[in-house]
Amino acid sequence: MNEIEELDVTFNVNNIPINPHSLFNNQALCQYKITTQSSSNITSLLTLDAVWNVNEPVDNKNFDLLLNSLNAINHNSNNSKTWTSSLWDQIDPVALFKKSLPESAECCLVKYKGLDGFVLDKCSCTLEIHESNKHRPIENIDRQQTSTKYLNPESYDNQSKLAEEQRFKPKFNRPKLTRTTTLQPVINSTPPNTETDLESDEELKQHKHNVAKITFKTAKEQLLASNPGAKRTLGASRKAQGKFVSPMLGVQDKQEQQVTETELTDERLKHIDPKMIELIESEIIDKGTPIGWDDIAGLQMAKSVIQEAVVWPLLRPDIFTGLRRPPKGILLFGPPGTGKTLIGKCVAAQCNATFFSISASSLTSKWLGDGEKMVRALFAVARCHQPAVIFIDEIDSLLTQRSDTEHEATRRIKTEFLVQFDGAATEEEDRLLIVGATNRPQELDEAARRRLVKRLYIPLPDADARKQIITNLLRNEKHEVSDSEAEEVGRLCAGYSGADVRALCAEAAMGPVRCVPLHRMAAIATDQVRPVNMQDFRNALQRVRPSVSQNDLGQYVKWNETYGQGF
Numbered sequence: 040m041n042e043i044e045e046l047d048v049t050f051n052v053n054n055i056p057i058n059p060h061s062l063f064n065n066q067a068l069c070q071y072k073i074t075t076q077s078s079s080n081i082t083s084l085l086t087l088d089a090v091w092n093v094n095e096p097v098d099n100k101n102f103d104l105l106l107n108s109l110n111a112i113n114h115n116s117n118n119s120k121t122w123t124s125s126l127w128d129q130i131d132p133v134a135l136f137k138k139s140l141p142e143s144a145e146c147c148l149v150k151y152k153g154l155d156g157f158v159l160d161k162c163s164c165t166l167e168i169h170e171s172n173k174h175r176p177i178e179n180i181d182r183q184q185t186s187t188k189y190l191n192p193e194s195y196d197n198q199s200k201l202a203e204e205q206r207f208k209p210k211f212n213r214p215k216l217t218r219t220t221t222l223q224p225v226i227n228s229t230p231p232n233t234e235t236d237l238e239s240d241e242e243l244k245q246h247k248h249n250v251a252k253i254t255f256k257t258a259k260e261q262l263l264a265s266n267p268g269a270k271r272t273l274g275a276s277r278k279a280q281g282k283f284v285s286p287m288l289g290v291q292d293k294q295e296q297q298v299t300e301t302e303l304t305d306e307r308l309k310h311i312d313p314k315m316i317e318l319i320e321s322e323i324i325d326k327g328t329p330i331g332w333d334d335i336a337g338l339q340m341a342k343s344v345i346q347e348a349v350v351w352p353l354l355r356p357d358i359f360t361g362l363r364r365p366p367k368g369i370l371l372f373g374p375p376g377t378g379k380t381l382i383g384k385c386v387a388a389q390c391n392a393t394f395f396s397i398s399a400s401s402l403t404s405k406w407l408g409d410g411e412k413m414v415r416a417l418f419a420v421a422r423c424h425q426p427a428v429i430f431i432d433e434i435d436s437l438l439t440q441r442s443d444t445e446h447e448a449t450r451r452i453k454t455e456f457l458v459q460f461d462g463a464a465t466e467e468e469d470r471l472l473i474v475g476a477t478n479r480p481q482e483l484d485e486a487a488r489r490r491l492v493k494r495l496y497i498p499l500p501d502a503d504a505r506k507q508i509i510t511n512l513l514r515n516e517k518h519e520v521s522d523s524e525a526e527e528v529g530r531l532c533a534g535y536s537g538a539d540v541r542a543l544c545a546e547a548a549m550g551p552v553r554c555v556p557l558h559r560m561a562a563i564a565t566d567q568v569r570p571v572n573m574q575d576f577r578n579a580l581q582r583v584r585p586s587v588s589q590n591d592l593g594q595y596v597k598w599n600e601t602y603g604q605g606f
């Protein structure tokens with residue numbers, strides 16, 4: 040439905056037909072109709088806006104209509120909620136009504152709870168309405184005797200006109216329009232007075248042309264008007280594999296743009312959708328703070344295996360050739376929150392590699408349909424950023440055991456992944472490592488198991504590791520927890536994962552804040568908050584419980600004995 044049709048709808052409120060057109064004066068309505076027919080939504084809104092400014096406040100003729108309509112509408116509050124589109128918003132009669140009233144009437148609107156209860160004969164404001172009209176029903180009020188100052192545009196004095204002109208701010212750099220003594224509509228050419236005047240084709244055409252000329256600007260014209268130094272073409276130099284080139288880019292941005300474009304013109308990315316490349320660069324490449332081995336508490340054996348099997352070969356590919364060639368992929372399995380992602384990040388940081396982190400479930404849900412393209416793009420971009428580590432969290436959901444009930448799209452992603460996996464690091468100089476992490480190793484497809492040659496069990500941290508996590512986390516906090524107390528906390532939280540220990544420390548750190556009386560919270564200086572102490576940890580131990588059950592642990596141990604890398 041176009042806008043004008045939408046406006047032509049008449050509401051039946053309490054059996055009284057109400058057409059929103061009745062809220063305009065004739066001139067405004069006529070002009071509005073033409074613009075909605077002749078130009079874009081934006082143009083018509085701009086014109087409407089200008090028309091409103093010019094015709095404000097509403098003139099005598101439609102004041103009756105307005106009040107009657109409003110009273111009817113407001114007796115039926117359900118219907119008054121039907122203004123939905125932006126055009127409806129513009130002609131919301133409540134807004135129009137408020138515009139038409141002098142400010143002094145506001146208090147009555149408040150007193151009678153908005154327009155619902157508002158009727159002129161109850162109004163106790165000092166409205167400039169003639170006394171004799173005040174107690175007459177609305178229908179009978181002689182409008183000639185109501186406040187001409189507010190209701191009759193003819194009677195505007197010069198000061199009001201000036202104030203009006205101040206308010207009238209053309210949008211989109213429209214030419215400043217000169218106002219004559221009587222309030223003229225926004226368009227320069229003399230607008231026809233009535234709808235019938237416009238029926239002559241010639242006039243209608245001319246009028247449409249004028250409206251369009253004044254209110255419409257193309258995006259390019261708009262851009263050049265607001266930024267004369269801007270690039271004069273919109274994305275004309277864009278290449279097939281190139282990103283969108285913003286015409287607003289400054290010199291520095293342009294240099295960065297060139298660098299990225301060079302990357303994107305890489306042969307290996309020739310058949311990859313540029314949108315996917317951008318998505319990978321922005322969402323999947325992890326640019327967080329680099330992780331060192333010391334940031335990972337415990338897990339000594341896992342760390343040394345990874346160092347030998349992965350880090351050194353990535354650093355010295357010349358030595359690790361032939362039989363010493365590193366595995367293409369490793370699997371980290373174990374209970375949740377034990378540092379598998381940390382290890383992946385650490386490997387990338389140690390090898391100065393780019394870290395790509397993606398969750399397999401997002402491949403099969405977020406990008407379902409595009410999942411296989413995404414996998415292809417991921418490996419292609421990773422090849423361009425070598426050395427690279429592709430970390431795939433929840434790899435079990437991508438490489439599950441095949442079944443008849445498997446979704447077709449999931450099967451295709453899985454196949455593409457295995458194809459890419461086999462193709463990865465086939466060249467001597469390729470330095471690409473796939474790190475898969477899972478909490479459910481038993482659900483892995485055997486094809487995947489075979490490819491992830493090194494399968495490392497990442498267990499729950501032992502007491503020493505827990506103490507180290509606590510000490511590391513307290514390093515940046517104001518605390519008075521001694522070394523022996525940290526050791527005691529480490530012992531007390533047996534069965535906690537690394538993530539649980541972190542949650543415990545976060546809970547303990549809230550202790551000092553909870554001691555601050557509520558009324559002081561807003562103003563208290565940071566150094567007046569007391570340090571974290573052992574009591575805070577004792578309290579926290581009551582609240583934070585371990586998240587991994589002993590039953591689950593048994594499964595990991597069993598799987599590790601069967602398929603894990605013994606160390």
Ligand SMILES: Nc1ncnc2c1ncn2[C@@H]1O[C@H](COP(=O)(O)OP(=O)(O)OP(=O)(O)O)[C@@H](O)[C@H]1O
Pocket residue numbers: 334335336337338374375376377378379380381382432476477478500504508536537538539541
């Ligand atoms: N060994 C550890 N050393 C230091 N911090 C750890 C360790 N294990 C876990 N953490 C803490 O727990 C948080 C979560 O760890 P991480 O995300 O690496 O676990 P995950 O094994 O990948 O978990 P999930 O299986 O749920 O993805 C880390 O940010 C870190 O603060």
